[in-house]
Amino acid sequence: MRGLQLPLTQTQKVRLQRALEKLEALSTKANSNASVTVADTIPVNYEDGFLKGHGTTELNGEVVATVCGVVERVNKLVYVRTLRARYKPEVGDIIVGRVIEVAPKRWRLDINYSQDAVLMLSSINLPDGIQRRRTAEDELNMRAIFEENDVICAEVRGFQHDGLHLQARSQKYGKLQRGQLLSIPSYLVKRRKQHWHYLDEYGIDLILGCNGFVWVGEHVETKDEMLVDQADKPDSQTSKTNDHSTSLEGQEQTYTPLETRQNICRIANAIRVLSMLGFVVTIEVVMEVVNLGVSQNMDTHEMLGSEFCVLVAEREAERRSQKKNRG
């Protein structure tokens, strides 16, 4: 938690302090003596041999940290996990990004990394869903797919010679509309099996991008590609007319009901509170915070107030202590 700027009353201060102390007592002490700052010597066993990982360098035969963080050891590898740094992509990460430039055959995306990511025209699914070579015409129509400032969900494909490449080869990837983009520190989002979440009771999609960009938006039905293909094949003409009608419907459907909008704000505020307190954002914790807000009859805007913040901290301390007792 960094520089919490909230007007707290005396009792709230005491309660927050107590909750934070409780959290600290619960945290594992295994790594507590392994924190280093820049230029600290890391003790290693020289006889066994070791591998220097990220955040370390060699100086006069000693292993020295180059960043502030926690020393991690995996077999012979010694590296320093930074406390705070920009997002570092790994192949297969689900990320949310914003288009900043439409370039020849590619889009450039801001993904909170030290370079812009590249999404090639050839590594996305075309809107018509047909697998084919990208023509010059496709290239001219790129703005019809993604424009500048569009928010996009994609997957990290890997590093190529000209930078970080992304891909979006599925129905679930692509443009995100009708929702909020939140930017939280990337270390608060842990890599998990599932980053898409459909909260059916609220009718909302939640995407926790590994790069710290979180999308909260209205739920969109993703068509199963296989089913669509099969349905289309028997009669291509009807499917064409269908396409037309869906686009018209699409224009009408841009209206999002008030309730859904309120739910979006509610969930977004829950994530804001969690990131303000520096708690890891997972779907379970987010839902717990949302439910806490509902059960306390908190208005959406009150969720960012100091009272709710203290409540969340207390609840989190309780949750972790229960988890520890069980485990």
Place this chain on the structure above:
Amino acid sequence: MEYVSPEGLRIDGRRPMEMRKLQAEIGVVAKADGSAVFEMGNTKVIAAVYGPREVQNRSQQLNDQALVRCEYSMANFSTGDRMRKPKGDRRSTEISLVIRQTMEACILTQLMPRSQIDIYVQVLQADGGTRSACINAATLALADAGIPMRDFVTSCSAGYLNSTPLLDLNYVEDSAGGPDVTIGILPKLDKVTLLQVPSDRIICQAFFMS
């Protein structure tokens, strides 16, 4: 004017080899990747680091290392009489350059090729030694941003007045006209990365003798 009293005390009551009170805080700018406020007595400096991020000007992009940029400015209210033009004059351009070179020497720039690191430093209160306070603040902000560095840079100024070497000059002592020097060292590597002596001030040989 007497800068050191016969009892060996300076104007603000310090001993000649005594520093002013240091105070630092990190994480003061919410939107920045790293930030710090550094105080040396009444000198107060804020630093913010953005990056490593995409290079804004493509022609400046370096394929083997990161581009480090620095901007130094003084707030209008930082000095006794209000400043008209807080940045862009010769003095601040020079200090920007000094900070940039000092920080570039300790950042492991080769680890972040094709990216750019921006350091913004602003003096909030000026009371002598702004140069060294800025370097200290920039170091803290870089460490906060998680940017790999060889070592912390620590900096301080020193001067020579009334036949006494003085550490960490304040504004009155700095403007007294004696020789002064700003140094920056890498404590772990035991190396000097910055050594500045204003050429018009080298008037006293005894300074280097003592």
